[in-house]
Each structure stands twice: as structure tokens, then as C-alpha cells.
Amino acid sequence: MNFDLIIKNATLPNGQIGIDIACKDGLIAAVERDIKAEAKEVIDAKGQLVSPPFIDPHFHMDATLSLGTPRLNVSGTLLEGIALWGELKPVQSIDDIVERALRYCDLAVSMGIGAIRSHVDICDDELTGVQALLEVRKQVAPYLDLQLVAFPQDGVFRDPTAQENLIRSLDMGVDIVGGIPHFERTMQDGAASVKHLCEIAAERGLMVDMHCDESDDPLSRHVETLAYETTRLGLQGRVAGSHLTSMHSMDNYYVSKLIPLMVEAGLHVIPNPLINIMLQGRHDSYPKRRGQTRVPELKAAGLTVGFGSDCVMDPWYSLGKADMLDVAHMGLHVGQLSSRADMAWCFDAVTSNSAQIMGLEGYGLEIGCKANMVLLQAKDPIEAIRLRATRLTVIRAGQVIATSQPSISALRLPGRPDSVDPSQYAPASMGG
Ligand code: FE2
Numbered sequence: 001m002n003f004d005l006i007i008k009n010a011t012l013p014n015g016q017i018g019i020d021i022a023c024k025d026g027l028i029a030a031v032e033r034d035i036k037a038e039a040k041e042v043i044d045a046k047g048q049l050v051s052p053p054f055i056d057p058h059f060h061m062d063a064t065l066s067l068g069t070p071r072l073n074v075s076g077t078l079l080e081g082i083a084l085w086g087e088l089k090p091v092q093s094i095d096d097i098v099e100r101a102l103r104y105c106d107l108a109v110s111m112g113i114g115a116i117r118s119h120v121d122i123c124d125d126e127l128t129g130v131q132a133l134l135e136v137r138k139q140v141a142p143y144l145d146l147q148l149v150a151f152p153q154d155g156v157f158r159d160p161t162a163q164e165n166l167i168r169s170l171d172m173g174v175d176i177v178g179g180i181p182h183f184e185r186t187m188q189d190g191a192a193s194v195k196h197l198c199e200i201a202a203e204r205g206l207m208v209d210m211h212c213d214e215s216d217d218p219l220s221r222h223v224e225t226l227a228y229e230t231t232r233l234g235l236q237g238r239v240a241g242s243h244l245t246s247m248h249s250m251d252n253y254y255v256s257k258l259i260p261l262m263v264e265a266g267l268h269v270i271p272n273p274l275i276n277i278m279l280q281g282r283h284d285s286y287p288k289r290r291g292q293t294r295v296p297e298l299k300a301a302g303l304t305v306g307f308g309s310d311c312v313m314d315p316w317y318s319l320g321k322a323d324m325l326d327v328a329h330m331g332l333h334v335g336q337l338s339s340r341a342d343m344a345w346c347f348d349a350v351t352s353n354s355a356q357i358m359g360l361e362g363y364g365l366e367i368g369c370k371a372n373m374v375l376l377q378a379k380d381p382i383e384a385i386r387l388r389a390t391r392l393t394v395i396r397a398g399q400v401i402a403t404s405q406p407s408i409s410a411l412r413l414p415g416r417p418d419s420v421d422p423s424q425y426a427p428a429s430m431g432g
Helices: 078-091 094-110 128-140 162-172 187-204 222-232 252-265 273-279 295-300 324-334 340-348 352-358 381-387
Strands: 003-010 019-024 027-032 039-044 054-059 113-121 145-151 208-212 239-243 268-270 373-376 391-396 399-403
Touching (some): 094 113, 094 399, 162 187, 187 208, 208 222, 268 352, 324 340
Parallel strands (some): 113 145
Antiparallel strands (some): 003 019, 373 391
């Protein structure tokens, strides 16, 4: 049999070494040692890690790359970010958003991202962001899966036209129902918004992904309501809670009741480590709270947890480079996920877990999966996180769509080697 592509001598995320992966007609056709067949293109992985692509389950593509327009966020808080975004919205055109989003997608592809779930603000009667990102979703479809969440940034009840706009955006083709209960005027309105939005999703057969309790308020109770409405409406497995940072500050006794309710509801969990370590705890003196939700406990309870990047160079976060390994690295540190098993799990949190949350079909490295992969300059998932490894080759549907030169530094030191390859530093006892 002739294949389109064979990757030789790969290490897989599950630890298998010396594996060849053959692709045909956009799918993985064989995964075994020493495939002897012809292919139009052969890539020697040289024992490095080949993974399914990175997945970003939480992003704001309508705001990305807008940093400094019309001004910078001085306080660094979530609330000033929302106010600043409100200043930017009226002065940006559909073309502005499309151009920035496409540039971001170029970067994301080069960094091995294969799918992004982006929230899109619907609190704008022109639905500028929705129009722009529907166009972007169409344009990038050959090389990037883009899911869109109808996100009422200013509150579905607090904003006077958000309810109507949310329905309009779903009618236009936005995929998922979003929300922001902690930004509604009262706790009661927040709870009512969760009920209202979950009912819309149930009626339309859609998924839900809500910014939920993105605050330091230990008494916020919207995660509880989200779990309750998910179970009541039979939406188990279709609902994600994004951020959930209030859980960091909640009383331990209450959390011991809450997590089983989340398990009962099959809630997916999307922490956003880079943005939450930056935004949360801003009203604290010392000690300052970290503000990341309780990742080890949620993971231990069996919930599916996927890390998102949330923002890159926008009103809320002025750094970022579409690097999901950077996201995993921060999530690992803030969650103190330092055992070998936990560090390897952090790689799952930016790959397979997030693919499951997004409901991506054909994701993985088994025969019959879509031939979407990334070859990394690292020997295993932990090394990939440690190094924020270079993406040597990015493959989509069995075709190479991005390449990078390996990160190797030349040295000019007397009596020392003439180069340094950072991927060659793992101790032999760790498989290096
Ligand atoms: Fe967000």
C-alpha cells in the first residue's frame, strides 16, 4: 500500500517508543513498528514525541491582538478589562476582527494548535464579533477547528439586548451557549441566568460553556447552580464551567459538598492558568490568593479538566503566544501538580482532555483517527512542558502545514561542546 505520509521512529504520549505512523486520505492508517511501505513524504521523528494537536478549549478571538487599543488595562483587574473591552467594541470593524483573528490563527497553527473554542461577545446589537468570527471559522476550517460560544460579556440580564442578541447569534450559526452569572447584578439574577441559558441549550440540543464564578468571592454559588441545572435538564457531559476561580476561596466543607454535585452533573472544567494567576487576588494584601480553581481535587474526583489560554495580547492579558505548553506549565505550577503522573496529566489537559470537552471527533493517534499531529523537540510529555518544546512539524489531514527549525544554540566556549540541544538534558533514569 502507498501512503501519503509516514512518520518514522516516534515516541507517543503513552510512552511507546520506536513507532511509525502512516497516513492515507487524511486519516491515520497504521501505527506500528517498522512500517515497510512507500509514501509521498517520510518524516524521521528521531525518537521525539509525536502527539495529537494541542487543543485550546477557552479563548476570546474577537479581542485577541488588540493590546493597547484604545488604551492599556492599568489596574490589571478583570473588571477594568471588561470596561476597556467596552471602549474597544464600538470602534472596531468586522474587518479589524477578521484580520486580527486570522493572524492569531496563523500563530496558533505554528504552535501546533488544532482546535480552539472561542467565546464571542454578543452584547453588541450589530453582532460585529459574531459576523467576523463566523467568517473566520469558515476561512480557517481547512487547517483549524473553531467552535464559537455565544458569550453575553455584559450579562445576559444586565445588558438590555443580550437575550435577543444571544438567540440571534445562535440562529446565525454560533455553536454553544455561554454566560457570565457572576457579572449579573445580583446573586439571584446570576442563578436565574444559569437556568435561562441552560434551558436554551436544552431546547436547541446545544452544549453550554459558561464563565462561572470567575471571582475571589468565597460565597459565590453559581457553580452549584450550573451543576443543578445540568442535572435537572439532562445535559450531563455537555456543559463546561470555565474559570470556577471562586472555588479557590470557598470553605473546604462547602467544596466537599459541591464537587460531588459537579460529578453528578458530569461538568467539564476549564481553568485558565495564565489569566487567572494574573487577574485573581487583586484585592488581597498578603498572603495573596492564587485564584486557580481546585484542579487536583477536581481531577481526583474524575472530572474532565482541560486548560485554556483565554487571552493573548488583549484588554485582560498583555502576554501569550498561543503556546498551550506555556498554559500547561503555569497550570502545573499553580496547582502544584509535581508528581510524574500529575505532570504527564498536565499534557493531557492541553490535548486529549480538551478534545473530549469540545467533543472533537476522530481525535487521537489510533488507526482511523484524523491524521492531525505535532512533532515536538522533546522526548516525552513532561519534557515537552519543561521545555515548552519547539513544534518541529505540524500535520493536518496527513499534510505538513507548519515547520520550525529545532531550538539548538551554538556555543563558543573553550573545551566545551559546540552546541546545546535543550531536548538532550533529561536524565537517563527518566528515559532521556
Ligand atoms: Fe474567558
